[in-house]
Amino acid sequence: MPIFNPLDAYNNGLQGARVDPRADEMLVDLVMRTGGDPDGGRVAYNWGLEGAGKGKLSLLFPYVEQCYPGAFPGPAQLWGDCTVAAAVRGALSSMCVEVVLGKPDEETGLSEEAPQVSDVARKNAVIAQESVFAYRGFSDDGWSCGAAAQTIMEKGFLLRQDYPSLGIDLTKYTDQTIHIGGSKKPSAAFEAESKKHRVRTVTVVSDVDAIGDYIASGFAVVFCHSVKWSSTRNEDGYSPVVPGEWLHSQSIQGWDARPITIKKYGEPLALVLNQWAQWNTGPRRIPGTDTDIPEGSYWTKSSVFKRAKCIAYSSILGWPRKKLPDYGFAGHI
């Protein structure tokens, strides 16, 4: 079997991210039925997120690094499952922000605890994207952003660990694990396990500035697009859009709306995390900081997202936080 090279595959027309208006409609329906709001602009207004990203640098990936060092970028895709690879990375970021900041869940009021995983699982991006892709209903690869978001909300996901009771070991992303489910519907036991950990809700973000507001508020944004980027970063870690087409999905892990950045590029930049491992080259240092962006990521102009379908991911269900050891008196008085 030839080794899959995602860059070559997408350059040659692999349809990893497909347009599916019906799936988009079903996502909107699901969000509304479960008490959410599919209008990202309205959510940003109602939750007071508007303007959160204005004028500053906002980064999500350091929260993931704090919870799971070395989790990003994770393994390179082995076929066209970019929609779920991006979705789980987005979900992981939203979850790690919650965990690190002790942000209580919007609905239950409970805080979350980062689930423990092995070192191998951590380097494989913690969440098994195959467990979401398993629900697509066909054996080929490729899916839509709306369907992936709907599934991760409705069916949830499994962690990268061994599930002896399900007969699958998802610790590592492999040529075997990518073929679970598909045309064969996942078992009831599989579904019961994955439903324990769901993204509570998502919302569709159509306003470019609102993307920055979501990122600055700790919510990752996943997007599907047909744009192609250069595989070379400039001195700032920026990669320009180049002629061509990728039918692809990735996640946004940062937003740079600092005046110095806008002065140079004319608009805010968004940090895109690809899931092709180390596929691109060039400096990774964020100007004016001592922080490097993850391997496989790059900065792009925010206006690019006018041509993309962007979905913001909320908090994650599951993993109730451990109880406090005390209220801070013992050993201090």
Next chain:
Amino acid sequence: MSNLAKGIIVAVVLLFVWKDRLDSIVHPRDVPAVAAVAPDAEAKAWTSAIQADGILPVDRDYYGRYFDALDWVIGNDGAHDAPLIDTNEKLRRFIAGSLDAAIEKQMVGKYPGLGESLDRAFAIAASGVDASTLTTPEAIEKAVSEGLAPRPMTKALRERMRKCARAICWKLTIKGE
């Protein structure tokens, strides 16, 4: 400048210094009083396990002032648009940090069991369990366990935490008895 001028300046300075000290003697600055108000039955139940009898009066007064201040800080924080103490976990961190600043290291552990009983009082208060049901060791343990669950600092929880701090202040301070 002549010696006479220098002497006049020194005399004036000394006069002002003496006047300031005299003012402080004649009109002593107010010492903040501990607002030790008798707690209701619920708060008394929360704090019933705290043993104050063996604590030296000077320490009781000091601890009492700490809890008086803690009550004020928790309340004042809640008045902000974006409170810093927005979970009980952050309250725990605040308490531990402020005690590190307020209590000298050699004083820590001077009264064995005091810290644990204070933790339990706050945990029971946080649990929201009906105080009238805290009649058995099992019920008390259950309330402590529930109160240690992480939770957001709602308005109701903030008020219970303040009430607990005030009850402990009353229990510890000499003026409260």
